[in-house]
Amino acid sequence: MTLREYPVASVHPDSPMTEEYRSTLLRKLADQARAELVAAHTYSRWVHRTSNPEEKLHLAALAQEETDHWFRAVKLMEELGVPASRVADYQTHDVFIPIVRVLAGRIRWVDLLMMSFLIDHAAYFLVEDFAQSSYAPWAEMSKGILVEEETHSDFGAHFMEVQVEKIGQARVQRALRKWWPVALNMCGPSKSPHNERYLRLGLKTRTNDDRRAAFRDSAEPKIGKLGLEVPRLLRNRYPFF
Numbered sequence: 001m002t003l004r005e006y007p008v009a010s011v012h013p014d015s016p017m018t019e020e021y022r023s024t025l026l027r028k029l030a031d032q033a034r035a036e037l038v039a040a041h042t043y044s045r046w047v048h049r050t051s052n053p054e055e056k057l058h059l060a061a062l063a064q065e066e067t068d069h070w071f072r073a074v075k076l077m078e079e080l081g082v083p084a085s086r087v088a089d090y091q092t093h094d095v096f097i098p099i100v101r102v103l104a105g106r107i108r109w110v111d112l113l114m115m116s117f118l119i120d121h122a123a124y125f126l127v128e129d130f131a132q133s134s135y136a137p138w139a140e141m142s143k144g145i146l147v148e149e150e151t152h153s154d155f156g157a158h159f160m161e162v163q164v165e166k167i168g169q170a171r172v173q174r175a176l177r178k179w180w181p182v183a184l185n186m187c188g189p190s191k192s193p194h195n196e197r198y199l200r201l202g203l204k205t206r207t208n209d210d211r212r213a214a215f216r217d218s219a220e221p222k223i224g225k226l227g228l229e230v231p232r233l234l235r236n237r238y239p240f241f
């Protein structure tokens with residue numbers, strides 16, 4: 001087990017930081033900013049495509065809140081001396097984002113709602129780690145984001161229910177089959193050379209597998225409640241497919 005060297009909320013913007021801590025913190029913040037922006041852009045593109053009043057309002061709220069999450073991550077980086085224009089330079093290489101971009105490029109309405117149901121739900125568990133961050137402003141910011149992320153996947157579950165009625169269980173099940181491995185992969189590889197460092201620096205609190213297990217424990221009953229089945233995977237370990 002990795003020993004956590006930095007307690008929750010123990011580091012502040014003016015605290016002395018080792019180069020390792022500062023660069024790792026900036027990379028993780030930049031990754032969060034990117035994920036929030038991908039979500040904001042995906043949801044906002046769909047606002048004009050539904051005429052259903054509840055769905056339109058929900059999507060607009062999602063787009064606004066994800067933009068706000070991105071904004072807050074960018075502001076934390078600015079406080080550490082990185083201007084908004086340079087945030088992208090700090091992002092790590094992540095296979096997940098390009099995959100979502102490709103899939104999201106040809107999504108249907110049911111896919112979009114499935115993303116809100118599953119991907120936002122998986123994101124919740126990542127932000128849960130950040131709420132215990134050793135970097136105090138990030139822990140504080142993440143607590144606020146968590147409250148909103150909870151409503152995102154609750155809304156997603158509600159709209160999935162509507163979709164099952166509207167287009168039938170089989171089509172929703174097919175969309176679930178497509179996004180389920182994406183959500184599981186989003187939790188990251190089982191063996192990551194970086195994870196030990198994130199845990200030690202207090203920038204994450206669980207291993208990727210532990211976070212994935214927490215997500216599964218929460219998501220699987222919700223899938224069952226919709227009358228859907230947890231998809232059977234061809235490969236039940238990372239990368240899932």
Ligand SMILES: [Fe+2]
Nearest residue numbers: 036065066069
């Ligand atoms: Fe978010």
Ligand SMILES: [Fe+2]
Nearest residue numbers: 066120149152
């Ligand atoms: Fe969200």
